Structures are given as structure tokens and as C-alpha cells.
Amino acid sequence: MKRNIGVILILLSVVPCAAEGQSRESPKMPIVFSPRYDISFMGLEKLHPFDTTKYGKIYRHLVKMGIPRSVFHTPTKEYLASLKSSRVVAEIAELAPLSLLPNGFLQWRLLLPMKYAAGGTMLGAELALKHGWSINLSGGYHHAKAESGGGFCFFADIPMAVHRLRKDNPAMTFLIVDLDVHQGNGYESIFQDDPSIHIFDVYNRLNYPADEEVKRYIDFNFPVEPGIRDKEYLALIERELNAAVRQTQPDILIYLAGTDIFEEDPLGGMNISEQGIIRRDEMVFQVALDNQVPILMVLSGGYSTKSADIVGKSLENILRNVIRLHV
Numbered sequence: 001m002k003r004n005i006g007v008i009l010i011l012l013s014v015v016p017c018a019a020e021g022q023s024r025e026s027p028k029m030p031i032v033f034s035p036r037y038d039i040s041f042m043g044l045e046k047l048h049p050f051d052t053t054k055y056g057k058i059y060r061h062l063v064k065m066g067i068p069r070s071v072f073h074t075p076t077k078e079y080l081a082s083l084k085s086s087r088v089v090a091e092i093a094e095l096a097p098l099s100l101l102p103n104g105f106l107q108w109r110l111l112l113p114m115k116y117a118a119g120g121t122m123l124g125a126e127l128a129l130k131h132g133w134s135i136n137l138s139g140g141y142h143h144a145k146a147e148s149g150g151g152f153c154f155f156a157d158i159p160m161a162v163h164r165l166r167k168d169n170p171a172m173t174f175l176i177v178d179l180d181v182h183q184g185n186g187y188e189s190i191f192q193d194d195p196s197i198h199i200f201d202v203y204n205r206l207n208y209p210a211d212e213e214v215k216r217y218i219d220f221n222f223p224v225e226p227g228i229r230d231k232e233y234l235a236l237i238e239r240e241l242n243a244a245v246r247q248t249q250p251d252i253l254i255y256l257a258g259t260d261i262f263e264e265d266p267l268g269g270m271n272i273s274e275q276g277i278i279r280r281d282e283m284v285f286q287v288a289l290d291n292q293v294p295i296l297m298v299l300s301g302g303y304s305t306k307s308a309d310i311v312g313k314s315l316e317n318i319l320r321n322v323i324r325l326h327v
């Protein structure tokens, strides 16, 4: 009997969301999105270099590709409520810079989308364990520290997701693979020498935040030269990431897939092409799958007007050619 259950569980785990399909109306896919992710200040957002509506654009790309709207997961009120629970609130109060909290309007327009996105990362972490992979179409706020925010990051969604998974699995180990162009100094500062967290960070060595103090917490530290091109960049990731996954054997890989490495990104300073980004994302997914490590992908930075389009194409490539989704 036990063996049968085991077999069923294995079968369920390879069929995307089959388990949920039995209990809900339509089978869900482990992709998390909320229409609330997009940020708008009645036009004022255009003054910021960040394309604050990129999340909806990426979602629409996937819908156009043939993924039905009904199969996306949404961070529900339960997740937002969990953000309000005393324990997590204490955490957010610590993680969100209170001095930077804007007025009610800004809070509604800016913090609420980010709250949903942080809830999406937490939900995505659970879905990755359940289905072997998941993608949150936002999140990856890697500059938020315990006592201060920065770089457009108010909620430390990665530590919050780790915290949530650890509640049920206290012995879990994590590999954070941060390929955003910027150093992930927020969670590096929060996790520090935590032995169950391994950090793999590739970033432009001359770019923000150049946080020397927390660099020592990066286990696999790759500060690269500005202007680095596809060939060298992809070779580095191919060589080093496989080795890091084999060495650490994590229970989950959390991938910060920043597209601010793009050659046209106004804030990045790297020289990676669209094809290079698509290839990079595919490689990271493939390494996780080959090593049977569940992967959660979050989007992080990407400030070029082409960012949403590139992410859309890259996700389509992952879903078709790595996950082998037939839509």
C-alpha cells in the first residue's frame, strides 16, 4: 500500500499540477502572477527607468503562447494575510525600511504590488517543492536588508520564502543563484554565515551596490568585468554552476534571473545579448532539472524597455524546450 502511494506521488510530481487538478476546477501550472504586480502612479512611473508594467506584459506573452489564464497561480489573500501575521509582520517590519515607508497613496500603488510579489515568491517556493519547478513573474528584491531597503527593494522576498519553507522543513538547504547584474547584498546581509544557505552570485564588479562588507558571505563569488560578453559569461556559468550544484546538493535552487545584464540596459553595464539571456536561463533550468533539484525562478532587475519582451521569450523557451510543455 505504501509503495502504491509512493508510485502515485512520483507520477503526480512529474505531471504539472496534476494533484491540484484533482481538487480544483482546472489543473494549475506552477507559474505565479497577479494583475496587481504592475505598478502605476498615473503616468509618473515613466520618470523611473524601471518598466513597472513589465510583469503584465510577460504574463500576456505567456497567454499568447497558449497558456490559459485559468492555470496561473495567484498569491491569494491567505498569502497576504500571512504577511500580516504577527511573526511575519515582525519580520517585514524589520525587513522593510520604516523610514522609507511612503504615504498612503504610494503605499497602495507601490508597496501593495511589491507585497503581492513577495507573496508570489513565497507561494512559488512551495510550488517548486511540489512540482519540481516554478516561476514567479516578479520578485527577487535582493537589496532589501534587515534594517534598511535600497535599490527599489522593500521586501526581502527571498529570506521570507526561505523562512516559510523552513517552517515545515527545518533541515532544508538552499542554493541561491543570483545572476542579476547587481550583487545580492540584501539577503547576503540577512543570511550571513547560515550554513544551510549557499550563495552563488555573478555581478558587475563596478556596479551598485559594491557592498564589500557582505561579499564574504558569498560562497561562489564571481565579480565580473563590466562589458563582459556572451561567450565568456555563459562559459563561466556553465562551468561553475554545475560544480556548485553538485558540491552543495541543495533541496531547492532559487534563481534570480535579472535581465539587467542586457547590453541595452541603462543600469547594468554588461554586454549580454538577448540570445545570451535566453541561453543563460535555459542553462540554469537545465542544471537544476538534470540534478533533480527543484527550482524557483524570480525575475529581479531588468530596466530596458525590451526587458519584458526578452523575459517573455526566455520563459517561452524554458517552457517549450526544458519543461517540454505542449500548448
Ligand SMILES: [Zn+2]
Pocket (backbone or CB within 6 Å): 180, 181, 182, 258, 260, 300, 301, 302
Ligand atoms: Zn539588478
